Amino acid sequence: MSTPRQQPGLACEECRKKKLRCDRRRPQCNQCEDSGTACYVNEIRSPRGPKKGHLKALRNRIATLESIINCDQLNPKGIPGQGEGCLQIEEITQVLSPPQEYLLTSTMSEVSTISNSFDDSPILPTTPPDQEKEISDMIEADLDQLYFDRVHPIAPMLHQARYFFWSHRCNKADSHICLQLAMWAMAAAASAHLQHMRESLYRRARAKLEALDNDIEAASAASLQAAQAWLLVTHYEFRYMGYRRAWLTAGRAFRIIQLAKLHEIDRLNDVGITIALPEIWAEAEEKRRTYWLAYCLDRFLNITDEWPLSLHEEALCTYLPASEAEFQHGRPAVTTFLYDAIEDSGNKMLPTFAETIVLTTLCWHSVTFHRITPDTETSPNLSSIFWKRHARLYQMVQQRLMLLSLPASSPELHDPMRLFTNMLANSAVLWFHNIIEALHADLDDQMLLVPLYSAYEVVSLAKPLVRSSFFKAHPFSPMLLYLSAKFLKSHPDSASGSEDKQRRLEELKKALRVLQGGNNLAMNYLDLLESEHSDKLCSLSPLGGSVIPDVQQSEPPFFFDMMNLF
Template sequence: MVSNTSPSDPFSASTSTAASGKDTSLTPEDELGTPGRQAERSKPQSGYKNACSTCRKRKIKCDGDNPSCGRCQRMKLDCAYEESRKKSGPRRGYVRGLQERLAQAEELLKSQGTTGPGGNIDVDAATITSDFSNPLRDFGLESSFTDPDDFVFNSTEIDVQALQTSSPLDMFPQSTQDNQTTSFLTEDFSWAMIELGVQEPLPPQDTIDELTQTYFAKVHPTAPIIHKYHFLASRPPISLRYALWALAATITPKYASLHPHFHHRARKYAEIDETSGRQNYINIRHAQAWILIGLYEFKMMLFPNAWLTTGRATRLTQLLGLHRLDGLGVEVKQTLPKETDVGKMEERRRTFWQAFCMDRYAGVGTGWPLIIDERDISTHLPCSEEAFEQNTPGPGISLPEALNPPNAPLLSSFAGIVVIASLTGRILHHLQRSSPPNSSSDTTTNPFWNTHHEINTSLLALSRSLPRHLHLPSRSPNTIFLHMSLHSATICLHQALLFKLSPHFNPSLVHESRARCLAAGMEIARIMKMVAHMDLSLLNIYTPFSIYLSIRIFALLLQTPSSSPSPLSPEASIEDSKATMHFLLSALLALKEANPLAESYLIQLDLEGVGMAALQANVLCADSDSRVEELGRGLVSQFSLFSFLRVLLL
């Protein structure tokens, strides 16, 4: 049988072969072709699968010949091949990671009920540059600490070239409007970040770690309102973090130029929280943020802002019900949910009492009314630092109970400062509300004398009944300030009495009050000599006030006419008093480097004509007198925080 199939038809040939039962598998020659064909196919693959450097740079086709491609040979150019070339395109899993982050951001926005200007959120992952790391993590929305002692965030470090600048100020771009965006974000994504509550990148991670560590090492001991472990293990609001960093930067020379920017951002984000949802500011962290902002403003002599910020923080603690945490009865309203954790409950108490102390010191400094009425307080005083850090309950005593001498051993250093702040507030009320006594008034029945003796007795009882753990010398900054504020309150009380008394009053009472003032001033000087070797940045922010009062007392007593009875004892000669005043002036000047608030007192002393000779001889240049005088007049013309006490002490 003859086949009609043409030999040149491959389909028919294979069919006939299969029909005949022969082997139909292909040989190697069939797969690769002839030897010449095989060599032709292997020619381009001469070990270099990529174009030469010259052709690649000019983006033209290259035949890949080795050692020189055809084009380089014709053009007589140097031809070289890269042995290895980095893969182009994003790294493995990068796009998937961006999609996951984008989904998290959209989910978070939906949970907050926020939408874009057009009603929808349209964020394209392709518009995000490869150098932009997790935005939620970088802006503090997902950051948390693993180990409280290491101060290390779980978040990836910010890998943005804009942050890696030579100047510290360049790391923090200014933002003058709420809709200003960073240079590495697209418009849509920037809007999304603003809705999330952030408008610029956080500082570099090493800056965050160093400032946080500095705060808990140097600032926290004098204002122990934040539980270290709870803070590091949580996601605190950005306003609190900036306020914390601002205070730490004031005592860190490396970042001294950054604290105004941190303060500005702390206020900005705190105000943004108050204009957003209720959950953003009806919480303990928001109150702590305003307290730290107020402390910063006092320290930096921003007195009008400090007064208003203190009132804001105080009212917020009352809104949260922190002044009645341990009260009973139906009249006690609780704004915050009930807290079972001992440490977090103590943190609420300490936040209120810090605001209470700021209210008292601000009132004494300005003479303006106090905000908190002690009769409304039912919150226990702060426990010891050890109990606070270890989450163990304290003794739980109230403010009236603390004034009872048998309960003095239960006081912590912070609680002692609260008690003295309370007595200082009573002194202010005593000056403002009591009628001045006349020479014929009975010192046992007159309301003025009754209040005076009551406060004086409380101060004496407290100084005599302080427990051993609150004695000096001590390394605790709050214990040091406890003693200084105790003597400052004594000076305020008796100097106010001298101001109120008529010139013809009982000379023995006048002499006794002057002696009490001098003794308190000498104790303040003794304490300053005791702590002269310490790091002055560890001292309480209000320490310059005590030094100022002591200097004024020595100046007034040295100006006492020789015909008047002098309170100076034989061992406290005039020369010794001058030397003590000289030392206090030097201490106040040295403290100015760590606490700018001291400069306001130096200016005040200059305006009053006290100690200028000592300042000129030791600490001021000849041409600086006019600068100090000009600065002092400017401060007084705008706002003098201590004008009220200045009137009393003149």
């Protein structure tokens, strides 16, 4: 007896999407295992064929049209109320309208299509004109795929299999709906053919989040999904709106994260139990990544004016994130704490997201140390201690840079987070060197070689940034390009000449021009570099004063002046 052609069971969603033959192997089929994607099987499928009431609605419309035609033939002059079988306007409207049970089960796009097919008929609108239209299943699937392809690499906090598990539920919690709308808004913003949907999705996500805040006593108002949704809304506002609004929105996410105590989840949880159960570990890892994404965002947003942080390091008891492969495939792994990773600099390379966290922390510590710099004349001992600590931090940055260094042609740099991490490591060298110059320390030409080389490396790393889609670029990449451009303008290399320097500056401007299509920050940096008085503009505050205007007003340029920050 021949074996059946089709294997028993259901095919996974990834094979169905790619139209591949799934071998039904569990927990992961061969296709998903080879491609490194999550293998998810949807056990609940909607029945095929027309939806309930669809055929009935079409029959009613046909009968109504026949009555209208008969009425026209018997009443050629168009006098109302004459002729047998003629229907009044109210009767026509009632018959042409789809039945109530059909309206409840069909999407708004389908109702609109049926209604518009009879433009000459006096059909009343089935929904208010200001009500948002529902999204088709195909568009939803496209938005989900776009999110994990283009948004997740720069905001790696969601577990893909966990998301698809709850996203297909009929009755989702309000916090889950908020998160899904925020994801779709970011995904639409990262797509050329769905750009028209991003503003509508953003408004819906923010409106539902604000409605969720009105019932702050509800558990969903302070859930993990609510914090994740506010973080994505912050990223959207930072890219496409204004710094003030994004900064205030970030505060909501930070407060929910503090309320949920995500900064100490590894003190409250039993590590042994977490490691033994992959599902529990994946949930805990998603919480860690949510906290660390907010942690980095807090430092990047506040570093311009040295504002106080919302997420501090004193009570921090959360492991650094594991690698992306371990996270998505649910392979439990124990990482290290932040300060242990900093002290171990130069010995072991961390996962990409963890490296970004460490480098961001080192850069912020440089700001903190500069803020408390003692006077060399009144406190010579404290000044000596300060310089030793600064030198130690500078050494850690250089050690991490040696581990991360890759040529610009390396395929590993196709990962947007890895590319940003390498740019951040080189920019951190420039950052620490600027502190030394700002404190009027004695520098020789040899000490300038290391930061000058790092500036050239950022120029080289800008090339793969230009070649790839600007949708995948990290939102803070323009900050690092601007830092390198300012360093090159203020530190010309006498050996390379002015033509070589100008060529490198043009390459940085070219990268900013590519990024400005999806990042307002890149456009502001580009205006600064092309301005004749950019040196004078660098001393201005991005807020332009203490009064925060209405968010609908035009925003002044927002920029990080790294060269004159210290």
